[in-house]
Every structure is written in structure tokens, then in C-alpha cells.
Amino acid sequence: MAADSAADEPRVTLSTTLKAMPGIGWSRADRFARLGLRKTQDVLFFFPRDHQFPPPPTRVDELREGQPATLIGRITECELASRSPGKSVFGAIVENESGAVRLLFFNQPFRADQLKFGVAVRLSGAPKLAGLRWEFTHPKYEILDDEEFASAHEHQGEILPVYPLTEGVKEYELRQLTRTVCNEVADQVKEVMPEPLRIAIADALKNAGMDIGDILPSISQTLRSIHCPASEQTLNAAKMRLVFQELFVMQLALAMRRQTLTGRLRAPPMTCSPQIKQRILRRFPFELTGDQLRVIETVASEMQRQFPMNRLLQGDVGSGKTVVAIFAMMMAVACGHQATIMVPTEVLARQHFRTLTTILADSQVKVGLLCGSLSASQRRETLRSIASGEINLIVGTQALIFDIEFHSLGLCVIDEQHKFGVKQRVRLRLGGIDPHYLVMSATPIPRSVAMTQFGDVDLSTLREKPSGRGEVHTYLASDGWKNRWWEFIRQRVAEGRQVYVVAPRVGDESETPETAPEDVEDVTSVNRVYEQLSHEVFPELRVELLHGRMKPEAKQAVMDRFAEGEIDILVTTTVIEVGVDVANATVMTILGGNRFGLAQLHQLRGRVSRGVHAGHVCVFTDGERSPEDSERLKVFEQTSDGFELAEADFRLRGPGDLLGQKQSGLPPLRIADLSRDVEVLKVAREMAQELIDEDPIMDAPELAMLKEQVLRRYGERLDLGDGA
Ligand code: ADP
Ligand code: MG
Numbered sequence: 001m002a003a004d005s006a007a008d009e010p011r012v013t014l015s016t017t018l019k020a021m022p023g024i025g026w027s028r029a030d031r032f033a034r035l036g037l038r039k040t041q042d043v044l045f046f047f048p049r050d051h052q053f054p055p056p057p058t059r060v061d062e063l064r065e066g067q068p069a070t071l072i073g074r075i076t077e078c079e080l081a082s083r084s085p086g087k088s089v090f091g092a093i094v095e096n097e098s099g100a101v102r103l104l105f106f107n108q109p110f111r112a113d114q115l116k117f118g119v120a121v122r123l124s125g126a127p128k129l130a131g132l133r134w135e136f137t138h139p140k141y142e143i144l145d146d147e148e149f150a151s152a153h154e155h156q157g158e159i160l161p162v163y164p165l166t167e168g169v170k171e172y173e174l175r176q177l178t179r180t181v182c183n184e185v186a187d188q189v190k191e192v193m194p195e196p197l198r199i200a201i202a203d204a205l206k207n208a209g210m211d212i213g214d215i216l217p218s219i220s221q222t223l224r225s226i227h228c229p230a231s232e233q234t235l236n237a238a239k240m241r242l243v244f245q246e247l248f249v250m251q252l253a254l255a256m257r258r259q260t261l262t263g264r265l266r267a268p269p270m271t272c273s274p275q276i277k278q279r280i281l282r283r284f285p286f287e288l289t290g291d292q293l294r295v296i297e298t299v300a301s302e303m304q305r306q307f308p309m310n311r312l313l314q315g316d317v318g319s320g321k322t323v324v325a326i327f328a329m330m331m332a333v334a335c336g337h338q339a340t341i342m343v344p345t346e347v348l349a350r351q352h353f354r355t356l357t358t359i360l361a362d363s364q365v366k367v368g369l370l371c372g373s374l375s376a377s378q379r380r381e382t383l384r385s386i387a388s389g390e391i392n393l394i395v396g397t398q399a400l401i402f403d404i405e406f407h408s409l410g411l412c413v414i415d416e417q418h419k420f421g422v423k424q425r426v427r428l429r430l431g432g433i434d435p436h437y438l439v440m441s442a443t444p445i446p447r448s449v450a451m452t453q454f455g456d457v458d459l460s461t462l463r464e465k466p467s468g469r470g471e472v473h474t475y476l477a478s479d480g481w482k483n484r485w486w487e488f489i490r491q492r493v494a495e496g497r498q499v500y501v502v503a504p505r506v507g508d509e510s511e512t513p514e515t516a517p518e519d520v521e522d523v524t525s526v527n528r529v530y531e532q533l534s535h536e537v538f539p540e541l542r543v544e545l546l547h548g549r550m551k552p553e554a555k556q557a558v559m560d561r562f563a564e565g566e567i568d569i570l571v572t573t574t575v576i577e578v579g580v581d582v583a584n585a586t587v588m589t590i591l592g593g594n595r596f597g598l599a600q601l602h603q604l605r606g607r608v609s610r611g612v613h614a615g616h617v618c619v620f621t622d623g624e625r626s627p628e629d630s631e632r633l634k635v636f637e638q639t640s641d642g643f644e645l646a647e648a649d650f651r652l653r654g655p656g657d658l659l660g661q662k663q664s665g666l667p668p669l670r671i672a673d674l675s676r677d678v679e680v681l682k683v684a685r686e687m688a689q690e691l692i693d694e695d696p697i698m699d700a701p702e703l704a705m706l707k708e709q710v711l712r713r714y715g716e717r718l719d720l721g722d723g724a
Contacts, residue, residue: 012184014041021184024177031168032177043181044189044223046174047242047671048161051235056157060099063127063134070124072096072144072152080112094121101127101134103141115141120149148172159229178227186223192705193219193245201244204683212237216244240680243672247681250666251688252698252706253714254455258310259696260720261456267308267436268410270335272300280330283359284323291315291464292323298460299328299438303411309436312454314444315462316642317606318469321440322352324462325413326359328438333365333392337410337435340394342401344416346371346552347559351581352415353395360393370396370404373552414439442606443599444646448674451685452666456718463643470586472605472615476637485618486537489569489587493541497613498562498585499569502604503529504592529591530571538569546572574600583611593619594629598649601636628652650675667713 012021017039018029037043058069073096080090090105092115103123105111115121125139144152151172163174193201198216205212217225217237225238277300281288288296295313302309315321329339343349353369360367368382368391385391389407398414412435439457450459477485489499503526526547534543544567546558555575562570563582570585574596588608593601601619608615619633635648674681691698698707711720 012040014039014044014185014188016040016185018043018177021180023180028173034166035164035169037177040181040185041189043178044186044227046163046178047226048163050162051229052160052162053232054157054160057122057152060096060101060134062098063101065129066126068124068126070122071101072122072149072156073100073120074149075115075117075119075121076100078112078115078117080109082109090115094123101136102130103139104135104137106138108138114143120144120146122152147176151176159232159235161227161229182224182227186220189219189223190705191219192709194702201248201683201687204687205240205244205680208679208683210240210679210683212240216241243677243680244684246669246672247677247684248688249706249710249713250452250669251455251681251685252692252710253718253720254452255685255688255692256697256710256720257456257718259692261310262307263696265308265434266306267434268335268337268408269306270303270332270337270410270436272304272331272334276331276334280327280334283330284326286466288323289320289462289464289466291462292320295324295460295462296327299324300331302458303328303331303436308434309438310457311437311460312439312441312445312450312457313460313462314441314450316444316465317442317603318465318609319462320466321415321442321462322355325415325438325440326356328411328436329356329393329413330360330365332410332436335410337408338386338389338392338394338406339411339413339435340396340401340406340409341413341415342396342398344398345575346373346397347555347575348416349395349397350556350559356393356395365393366391367393367395370394370400371552372397372400373556409435411436411438413437417441442603442642444642446646446650446674446678448678448681449650451681452674455685469609470612470614472609472617472640474605474637474640475616475618476633477618477620481618482620485589488616488618489589490538490541492587492616493568496584497587498565498567498582499587499589500585500604500607501529501533501569501571501589502591503571503573504595505573526571526573533569533571541568542566543569543571546570546575548573548575574604581610582607584613586611586613586615588615588617590617590619592622593633594621594623594625598632598636598645598652602642602645605636605640666717 018024018032018037019026021029021040024032032038032043035046037046055070057072060071063069071094073094076093076095078090078092080088082088086107088107088109090109090111092103092111093100094103103115121141121143123136123139123141125136127134127136129135148170155175161175161178163171163178165171165174193216195215198218199214201216202212202214205216213233217234219241221234222238222241225234226242229235229238299309299311302311313321313324325341329341332339341352343352349369349371353367356367366385368386370379370382370386374382382391383404386394387405387407394401394406414437417439444461445454493499505525526545530543530545544558544561546555546562548555550558558567558570561567562585565584586608588604590596590601590604596604605615605617608617619636621629621633625633632649632652635645635652639645639648672680691703695703698704698710714720
């Protein structure tokens with residue numbers, strides 16, 4: 001009996017340690033442990049960083065004159081001959097079962113120390129026929145030890161995995177190890193995706209133009225193909241499986257989260273009659289664009305639901321997102337609730353406050369402002385009126401609105417929020433308020449990011465610009481442009497336009513240490529630029545300064561006067577980046593443009609595309625421009641579409657950087673690459689959504705293991721509970 005059951009048990013399992021594996025040995029196992037490889041399953045999931053496709057070694061009888069070839073063999077003869085002082089020739093014969101060739105090295109006597117009798121080599125070069133023998137002059141070569149030689153022989157022409165190495169572990173050892181381990185235990189790994197699902201996935205991938213065959217390979221097959229690929233096709237299918245699975249698991253988690261949020265949370269349903277809608281629309285001094293109307297429809301219908309709207313509205317700067325926000329807020333008020341709009345800066349809060357008070361001038365609706373510069377008593381009074389419900393609309397900076405007491409908050413708009421990740425949303429929700437959410441971002445989000453970091457959010461986009469907008473021309477300044485550009489500015493000001501000059505940093509003395517590296521040039525100091533422009537370049541014009549270190553009232557005073565046209569040239573930092581709206585300002589100079597990212601540059605440019613006049617942006621750089629800087633600035637000069645820019649930015653900077661992976665609240669991806677795998681991601685998302693629509697908590701027994709994987713990786717972070 002005992003003998004029988006022992007025979008059923010596999011000798012080596014997924015948890016067998018390498019030390020206990022026959023043929024590995026303790027000292028080697030210790031070295032593998034440096035790579036984190038202790039058990040066989042560690043080895044299975046230790047993925048190569050790349051694969052090599054070495055050309056198969058050539059047989060001697062297949063060599064061709066001048067054609068590059070690779071040969072493996074042993075040295076069977078060698079001789080170093082000196083002709084005269086400093087002149088030598090070293091010759092060696094390399095032999096294998098298909099024949100022998102000669103190697104020649106002139107004036108490199110040290111070759112004799114490496115290429116000794118009996119040494120095994122892999123050599124490559126282009127041979128010439130000399131008499132009856134093929135000769136390689138100065139070929140490249142690599143000395144192989146006995147095991148490498150044996151292994152090179154055994155696996156001629158195979159696709160080779162390339163593993164990350166560490167001190168004391170050689171590539172061929174890892175290849176041997178993974179091969180052995182795959183043979184022993186790859187079949188023991190449990191499959192989390194049942195066959196019908198894998199067939200459906202292969203089908204969906206094929207429909208999206210990614211044909212990997214009729215079925216996504218099983219996990220066992222995948223592991224074998226990754227470590228010991230039989231062909232390029234099987235390798236590609238295996239890679240696809242790994243990428244797909246990682247994205248699929250994430251998308252299942254996000255779909256479950258969308259599902260549970262809608263199931264758990266309650267929001268006040270708001271019904272918007274056609275009369276209310278017309279009444280709100282009449283308040284805007286212009287016709288809404290088709291895009292605006294379309295988004296308003298969506299928003300209105302979602303706010304009628306019993307559970308919270310959770311929508312991200314993205315649109316390029318100037319696309320008119322505020323109109324949508326105002327509509328939704330007025331709808332909430334019309335239905336007897338409060339609404340709030342949170343912004344990142346006080347300048348923007350004041351601007352929204354002004355817009356709202358203007359639009360609502362002759363109505364019953366009361367608008368309140370909450371920002372840092374209120375006095376303690378003003379603030380207390382405002383908070384009281386918010387709690388009592390006397391104030392209907394509240395505009396404020398985020399920090400202040402987060403945890404105040406509302407009378408009946410129905411809608412929360414979050415403006416200019418491109419750093420709003422899945423996680424922050426949870427915090428807000430747990431804050432005890434349960435309104436509808438509308439999040440607005442002027443940084444268009446690449447598709448792949450929208451599908452991940454914002455994966456639990458519905459997305460709307462404003463692409464159409466309000467009509468009557470001037471074009472924006474972007475110039476990349478070359479040397480010696482400054483005077484010409486200042487002249488251009490003088491002409492525009494003479495025509496009545498206004499100008500921004502943006503410098504990347506605030507002055508010198510007051511710099512905090514981390515923002516003041518020694519190499520900061522004068523030009524980057526907004527104070528110096530201001531001094532220079534106001535005194536030397538444009539003494540006759542009204543030049544003023546605005547930066548983030550000024551007192552809020554002083555800042556506001558400058559902004560107000562700029563808006564009133566009482567300032568010609570505003571020298572500023574990126575304080576104006578966010579949302580500021582002065583239609584008559586049409587010219588922008590960006591100094592130290594190499595210090596800005598694409599998203600920021602585009603935001604800045606948005607400031608001068610607000611009116612009917614054409615905008616002009618000129619970017620100057622300081623210091624050496626790195627190749628990446630040049631590339632980025634070129635893209636900026638040539639692309640004015642925010643969506644294209646966002647995709648380009650994503651390509652140039654790679655994933656994770658744009659929004660900060662940490663901020664998203666999602667664990668980093670290990671295999672998939674969001675800038676490369678967008679198409680796979682789309683399929684994964686659609687399939688995940690379909691699956692969750694049908695089976696919201698993945699209750700089907702055949703999905704149990706997949707569900708376990710989803711919860712293990714995302715359950716806690718996305719607050720999925722036990723999925724029930
Ligand atoms: P953003 O999307 O950058 O927040 P805003 O909502 O601030 O854009 O709109 C930019 C400017 O365009 C504002 O001055 C706004 O009044 C104006 N605007 C918005 N929608 C329209 C429209 N449909 N027609 C004309 N002007 C519009
Ligand atoms: Mg805005």
C-alpha cells in the first residue's frame with residue numbers, strides 16, 4: 001500500500017527545494033538562492049528578461065565565401081610565429097564533427113594565451129577559402145567551459161531565454177535549471193482559466209487583430225514555452241497569455257469594484273425635467289457644443305439613478321468642461337440639493353466663484369466660497385451656512401472641502417484633477433458623504449491609463465472646441481531669437497493683446513534647498529526675468545509679476561487686473577497653469593521650456609487659446625538640451641491635439657510616470673507594459689466586463705481559482721471585501 005501511494009506522489013513537487021532536487025547540489029542551490037530561487041515554483045515563475053534567436057551554428061561544409069557564420073568547436077592546433085620585432089601571426093585550427101577551419105590573428109600575440117590547445121570556442125565571422133581550408137581572420141569568439149560547450153551543442157539553433165543574472169550564476173546554468181524544473185513540475189501548476197474561457201480569449205484577441213491560435217495556451221504550456229520555446233509562435237502565444245492574464249485579473253478587479261460600488265452606495269436620485277433643463281441652458285451666454293450637450297445628457301441621466309454617478313470628464317484645455325460642471329451643479333440645486341466644486345488652487349476657486357455668481361446673478365441660488373484667505377470669522381460663517389443649507393453651491397479648494405459638514409450634498413465636482421486615483425476616491429467616500437461625482441481633467445489621459453488607474457470610473461470626452469476659437473501657433477526658439485520675439489510681443493501689445501511670460505522657478509534667495517540646485521540659471525528666476533523685462537526690455541509697458549509665494553490677496557489682485565486688461569505682460573510661474581481664463585491674452589513666452597513636461601507645456605499653451613484671436617507660444621530653453629528634451633519639445637511644437645500629446649508623452653516617458661503609479665492605489669504591473677499592450681488591455685477590459693456583468697461576484701465554481709487570484713492581488717487595495 002505504502003509503496004503504491006508513494007508511486008502516485010510526484011517525486012518533485014512545486015514546493016520541493018532546489019537543495020532537495022537531484023543533480024543540483026547544495027553549493028549551486030545556494031547561488032540560485034541569491035536570485036530568490038529556493039523552490040521549484042520560484043524557478044517556474046522566474047521569467048527571462050528577453051529571448052535570443054541565435055542563428056544555428058554553421059557546418060563547415062556549408063560555409064560560403066564572405067558569408068557571416070557561427071561555429072562551435074575545439075582548438076586542435078595552435079602556433080604563434082614572430083616574423084620580426086612587433087610583427088607576429090597567431091594561427092589556430094578549430095575542429096568539430098563537420099570539419100576544421102583556421103583562425104588567424106596578426107600582431108595580437110596575446111591571443112595565444114586564450115586560444116590554447118583543447119579550448120572550446122564559439123566563433124563568428126566571415127570566412128575566406130585559402131587553398132582547401134576555410135580561414136577566419138580576426139573573428140569574434142567566446143571561450144566556452146565544458147558545460148557550456150555541451151549545452152551549446154545540445155541546443156543548437158534553439159531560441160534561448162536570457163535571464164537576469166547575479167554574481168556567481170551563469171546563463172547556461174539558469175537555462176539548465178529552468179529546463180529541468182519545467183520538465184519536472186510545469187504540469188503541476190494549477191490552471192486558473194478554464195478551457196472555454198481560454199478559447200473565448202483567443203477568439204477575442206483574434207478579432208482585435210492579435211492571432212495567437214485557437215486557444216490561449218494553458219499555464220503549463222505557457223511556462224514551458226517561456227523557458228524553453230519550441231518556436232517563435234509558441235513563445236509569442238505564451239507571452240500573450242502572461243500579459244493577458246495580468247491585465248485580465250486587474251480588469252476583473254476593477255469591474256467587480258464598479259459593480260460593488262453601484263450595489264452598495266446610495267446617492268440622491270435627481271430628476272431633471274425638460275423645463276429645468278431649458279431653464280439652466282438659457283443661463284449660458286452661448287450655444288453649447290454638440291459634445292457639451294451630449295455629455296450633459298449622460299450626466300443628467302446618471303444623476304437620476306439611486307447610486308452615485310462616478311464619471312471622469314476629460315477635455316483639452318478650453319474645451320468647455322466648466323459648462324458641464326455648472327449644468328450638473330444647477331441641476332442638483334434645482335432638485336433641492338447642494339453641489340460643490342473643488343479645485344486645486346485658490347486662484348481657480350475664485351475664478352469659478354466669479355463665473356458662477358455672474359451666471360446666477362438674478363437667481364435665488366446662493367454661492368459660497370471656501371478658500372485659505374478667508375478670515376476665521378468669515379470661514380465660520382460660511383461653514384455654518386453650508387451646514388444649514390442656506391448656501392447651495394460651494395466653490396473651494398480641495399483641502400478645505402474634504403471634510404466639512406453639508407446640509408444635503410448631492411453632487412461633488414472635482415476640477416483639474418488628473419492625479420485622482422482609484423484610492424483617493426475611497427477616502428472621499430469613506431468621509432461619510434455619498435454624492436454623485438464628476439471629476440474633470442484637462443490632462444487628457446492615455447487610453448491605457450484611463451482603463452487602469454481610472455478603471456472604476458466612467459469616461460466622457462469633450463473633443464470639439466467651442467467655435468470661434470483662434471488657432472495657436474507654437475514656435476521652438478533657436479539661438480538669437482529673443483530680440484525678434486520681444487519685438488513680436490511689442491507689436492501684439494500695440495494691437496491690444498496681452499502676454500504671459502512663464503519662467504519655471506521663483507527667485508533665488510528665498511529658494512528652499514530642494515528646489516534650488518546650483519545650476520539654476522538666472523533666466524529661470526521669475527524675479528530676475530521680471531526685473532529685466534520691466535526695466536530693460538519693456539520699460540514703456542505695464543509688466544507685472546505673479547507667483548505662488550505671493551499672498552493670496554496680492555495674487556488675486558494681480559489676476560483681477562490682468563483679467564481687466566490693466567496689465568500688458570504678466571511674468572509668472574506655473575501658477576497660471578491651471579484653469580485661468582483671460583481671452584485677450586494671446587501670446588505666451590515659455591522660458592526654460594526644457595524643464596517642463598509635455599502635459600504641463602500643453603496646459604500652459606491652453607491659456608492662450610481662449611479667445612477669437614490666434615495664439616502664439618514661443619518656447620525658449622536654457623542650458624544643454626538633452627536628446628529627450630529636444631524630442632519632447634519637437635512633439636510639443638508639432639502637435640496641438642491634447643490627446644495625441646498625451647499618447648506621445650506616454651510613449652516618451654513610459655508608463656507609471658504620467659500619473660504616478662503609487663498614487664493610483666494599484667500595485668505595479670510586473671509583466672504587461674501599458675504603453676505597449678494597449679490593445680491587449682482593451683480586450684482584457686471588455687472580456688472582464690462581460691464576465692462580471694454575467695456573474696458579478698465570480699460565483700461560478702470553474703472561476704473559483706481565478707477569483708481567488710483577483711482577490712489576492714486586488715481585494716484589499718480596491719476594498720472588494722470578499723467579493724460578496
Ligand atoms: P476648460 O475645459 O479648460 O475648463 P472652460 O470651461 O474654462 O474650459 O471654457 C473655456 C472658455 O470657453 C470659457 O471662457 C467658456 O466660457 C468658453 N466656452 C465654453 N463653452 C463654450 C461654448 N459652447 N461656446 C462658446 N464659448 C464657450
Ligand atoms: Mg477648467
